[in-house]
Amino acid sequence: MDRFGRLGHSFYSQPTLIVAELLLGKQLVKVERDGSTLSGLITEVESYIGTEDLACHARNGRTERNQAMFGKAGKAYVYFTYGIHWMFNIVTESEGMPSAVLVRGVTPIDGISTMRQRRQSNDKDLSNGPAKFTQAFGIDLRWNNTNLCDPKSDLYINDLDQKTPMFVKSPRIGIDRTPEPWLSKPWNFKVIG
Numbered sequence: 001m002d003r004f005g006r007l008g009h010s011f012y013s014q015p016t017l018i019v020a021e022l023l024l025g026k027q028l029v030k031v032e033r034d035g036s037t038l039s040g041l042i043t044e045v046e047s048y049i050g051t052e053d054l055a056c057h058a059r060n061g062r063t064e065r066n067q068a069m070f071g072k073a074g075k076a077y078v079y080f081t082y083g084i085h086w087m088f089n090i091v092t093e094s095e096g097m098p099s100a101v102l103v104r105g106v107t108p109i110d111g112i113s114t115m116r117q118r119r120q121s122n123d124k125d126l127s128n129g130p131a132k133f134t135q136a137f138g139i140d141l142r143w144n145n146t147n148l149c150d151p152k153s154d155l156y157i158n159d160l161d162q163k164t165p166m167f168v169k170s171p172r173i174g175i176d177r178t179p180e181p182w183l184s185k186p187w188n189f190k191v192i193g
Contacts, residue, residue: 005158008149012073016092016099020047020189023090023157025165028106030137031154038111038137040127042157044104046172047187048089050097054182055175058098068145069098076155078134078144085131086140090148090157104130104173105190106137114138166192 007026012019029039048056057066057079068077069091077089077100089100106127108115115126115136127133134140139155148156169186176183 005160006149006151007074007157007159009072009074011159012090012092012149013094014092016047016049016101017187019090019092020045020101020187021167022164023101023103024167024189024191025160025162027109027158027160028103028137029156029158030139032111032114032138036111036114038108038114040106040108040110040133040137042103042105043107043128043191045189046102046104047099047189048102048172049093049099049187053185055172055178055185056098062098066098069100070096071145072147074147074149076143076146076148078139078141080141081131086134087130088134088137088139088143102130103133104188106133108136168192 023042023045026042027039028042031037051058058069062070065079068075071091072095073092075091077091079087081087089102091100093099108126119126119136127136143155146155147153167189170188171184171186172188
């Protein structure tokens, strides 16, 4: 962590399941080009761990699309899915061990009017899903490989020095074609309430 509470490499270098749990309740921050700030509390995440995890993008090794996953912990892995949605992940563990945490939901705090304009949606649905969140925050491929730990980065996560909120674990979402045991791994973490 830096003096502003920005999470550092040592936080993200921990095992992916630990990082996923600890990210709940942390503040995701994005500074816009005009200097305004968007922020929100992370409320739902999922873990994807290594080449053995058949739901993970790294299951077939390194590709142009997933190369950020093989990099240093604390970098962003952003990819396009279904031809319409951007997904935002945070690389975890050690370099060369392709693992990441997908951010699936964020409760908005700052910049809500900007999020409303981008989403054309009511407040309840502004960022309560992985594609809704990236659209609300304006996160796309330009943010892939961003070092969230760099003090100069306009995208980062703050530790608010609060206890991890109560959460539930369940199987990951949207991986229906993944074989067992990977399909049922309880690697989705969601804040209660």
